[in-house]
Amino acid sequence: MRNKAEVVIIGGGITGCGVAYNLAKMGLTDVVLVEKNFLSSGATGRCGGGIRQQFTTEWNIKLAMESVKRFEKMNDELDIDIEYEQGGYLVITDDEKELEEFKKNVKLQNKLGLDSKLITPSEAKEIVPYLNEDNILGATFCQSDGHAYPFRVVQGYAKKAKEMGVEINKFTEVKSIKKEDNKIKSVVTDRGEIKTNIVVNAAGAYSREIAGMIGVEMPNKPFRHEILATERYKHILDPMIISFKYGIYFSQQKHGEIVGGIGDPDEPSSYNIKSSLKFVERFTSVLGKIVPAFKNLNIVRQWAGFYDVTPDAKPILGYTEGIDTLIQANGYSGHGFMVAPRVTELIAELIVDGKTSMPIDELNLKRFEGETVGEVYVVG
Amino acid sequence: MKIVCRCEDVTEEEIIEAIDQGYTTLDELKKHLRVGTGPCQGRTCLKVIEKMLAKKLGKTIDDLKKTTVRPPLKPLPLYIYGDEDEE
Ligand SMILES: Cc1cc2nc3c(=O)[nH]c(=O)nc-3n(C[C@H](O)[C@H](O)[C@H](O)COP(=O)(O)OP(=O)(O)OC[C@H]3O[C@@H](n4cnc5c(N)ncnc54)[C@H](O)[C@@H]3O)c2cc1C
Ligand code: FES
Numbered sequence: 001m002r003n004k005a006e007v008v009i010i011g012g013g014i015t016g017c018g019v020a021y022n023l024a025k026m027g028l029t030d031v032v033l034v035e036k037n038f039l040s041s042g043a044t045g046r047c048g049g050g051i052r053q054q055f056t057t058e059w060n061i062k063l064a065m066e067s068v069k070r071f072e073k074m075n076d077e078l079d080i081d082i083e084y085e086q087g088g089y090l091v092i093t094d095d096e097k098e099l100e101e102f103k104k105n106v107k108l109q110n111k112l113g114l115d116s117k118l119i120t121p122s123e124a125k126e127i128v129p130y131l132n133e134d135n136i137l138g139a140t141f142c143q144s145d146g147h148a149y150p151f152r153v154v155q156g157y158a159k160k161a162k163e164m165g166v167e168i169n170k171f172t173e174v175k176s177i178k179k180e181d182n183k184i185k186s187v188v189t190d191r192g193e194i195k196t197n198i199v200v201n202a203a204g205a206y207s208r209e210i211a212g213m214i215g216v217e218m219p220n221k222p223f224r225h226e227i228l229a230t231e232r233y234k235h236i237l238d239p240m241i242i243s244f245k246y247g248i249y250f251s252q253q254k255h256g257e258i259v260g261g262i263g264d265p266d267e268p269s270s271y272n273i274k275s276s277l278k279f280v281e282r283f284t285s286v287l288g289k290i291v292p293a294f295k296n297l298n299i300v301r302q303w304a305g306f307y308d309v310t311p312d313a314k315p316i317l318g319y320t321e322g323i324d325t326l327i328q329a330n331g332y333s334g335h336g337f338m339v340a341p342r343v344t345e346l347i348a349e350l351i352v353d354g355k356t357s358m359p360i361d362e363l364n365l366k367r368f369e370g371e372t373v374g375e376v377y378v379v380g
Numbered sequence: 381m382k383i384v385c386r387c388e389d390v391t392e393e394e395i396i397e398a399i400d401q402g403y404t405t406l407d408e409l410k411k412h413l414r415v416g417t418g419p420c421q422g423r424t425c426l427k428v429i430e431k432m433l434a435k436k437l438g439k440t441i442d443d444l445k446k447t448t449v450r451p452p453l454k455p456l457p458l459y460i461y462g463d464e465d466e467e
Binding site: 038039040041045151155230231255275277280281283284287288294295296297298299300301302 | 405407408411412414417418419421451452455456457458459461
């Protein structure tokens with residue numbers, strides 16, 4: 001392992017590996033990435049892989065749209081099959097108030113150039129024949145939304161970054177960070193010390209602990225989210241179906257398994273990562289109302305991962321006040337995979353050029369000292 | 381060509397190649413090749429793959445990081461878990 005580097009990236013999920021790739025692409029290759037387990041062992045490798053652009057704030061919509069442009073070219077760019085499919089996202093509702101919100105949101109999305117639209121229950125049934133249209137009032141649909149296989153995306157980023165000269169160390173855990181007069185001096189791992197000035201905090205739900213190592217307090221909280229997969233079936237579902245009201249999402253992956261999850265409003269913040277029966281029960285009972293026939297599918301696996309949640313459900317990006325060279329790239333609050341291609345590019349720009357091609361100042365850690373407007377579309 | 385994981389149709393050569401590429405844990409092999417994620421939940425293949433991995437890396441089976449066994453152990457229909465007429 002190298003004992004010094006211009007930049008040390010902590011975390012080998014999509015954020016860390018994406019930053020490593022984009023830094024190298026911009027010419028900065030004196031970079032070491034450290035990951036305590038294997039690459040994508042955190043939230044990235046556990047997530048649903050959903051890629052959605054239907055958001056409610058201008059910034060998130062733009063970010064997601066620009067990320068989709070990058071996902072579309074990724075197979076060629078990273079020379080790997082990320083199993084990307086654009087089957088769309090069908091956002092359903094059975095709630096009049098929510099439907100009114102949908103109208104406003106679609107208007108904003110269309111203004112920004114997104115191909116989302118409001119549709120009727122029978123139009124939704126044309127897209128998903130198994131849908132129980134009696135249980136919904138309306139939906140929005142965006143064809144260019146989709147999903148990819150997160151593990152592959154991470155492998156692709158890491159492989160390219162390595163080829164360009166970045167060092168990637170798996171099974172290397174950061175234990176402490178040394179500083180002098182508020183300047184970072186080195187990162188201490190269980191496999192040695194790396195002298196560096198710049199640290200990227202891409203440790204997902206553990207970012208709070210990493211920041212704590214140099215006395216920086218962060219408001220992020222970990223929340224367990226559970227997810228399951230069925231056996232493989234022939235193609236029966238094109239889009240990802242989600243409901244914000246019930247917190248459910250599910251889609252069929254390229255290889256045929258249906259993968260889905262549901263949030264639990266009663267889940268306390270913790271590092272508990274066990275799978276529960278309660279989750280499968282909740283998931284199945286909501287699923288049965290949306291697509292009754294899917295209750296006959298066989299479940300083969302369930303697992304859990306952490307959402308790294310901030311008070312306004314928006315990520316924390318950029319410099320850290322007091323310790324400028326600690327760069328934050330965390331707090332994705334459950335939708336960090338889909339925006340990573342663009343976010344990690346912006347973080348690399350910040351490090352290499354000192355400025356970004358899209359403003360990120362609003363997402364600085366220091367916003368939590370004042371009021372902020374939150375993102376309300378939070379699910380897979 | 382010897383098939384090691386029948387559910388996912390993965391051969392011995394593919395596994396050796398993946399280990400050479402740096403996928404050096406069962407977890408990574410599962411994610412990369414999907415071995416052990418089929419309907420048998422790896423009961424047929426994971427033991428064999430573990431042995432291959434240990435041999436190739438010059439380690440004992442105990443040295444290898446144990447992979448998490450994901451519930452359920454057998455595929456079960458979802459309806460067992462929830463009743464749509466519960467209200
Ligand atoms: C069940 C579930 C479903 C989801 N579904 C979606 C979805 O459909 N679409 C979407 O966009 N997002 C989804 N998300 C959210 C998404 O997974 C995350 O926002 C995203 O993967 C975050 O990536 P990351 O690289 O920032 O963090 P992570 O992938 O968590 O990576 C952080 C890494 O840091 C490492 N680390 C931690 N501490 C240390 C240390 N001390 N030293 C070294 N390394 C350390 C960890 O091991 C980990 O690998 C989902 C999340 C969950 C849990
Ligand atoms: S033989 Fe490998 S999962 Fe069944």
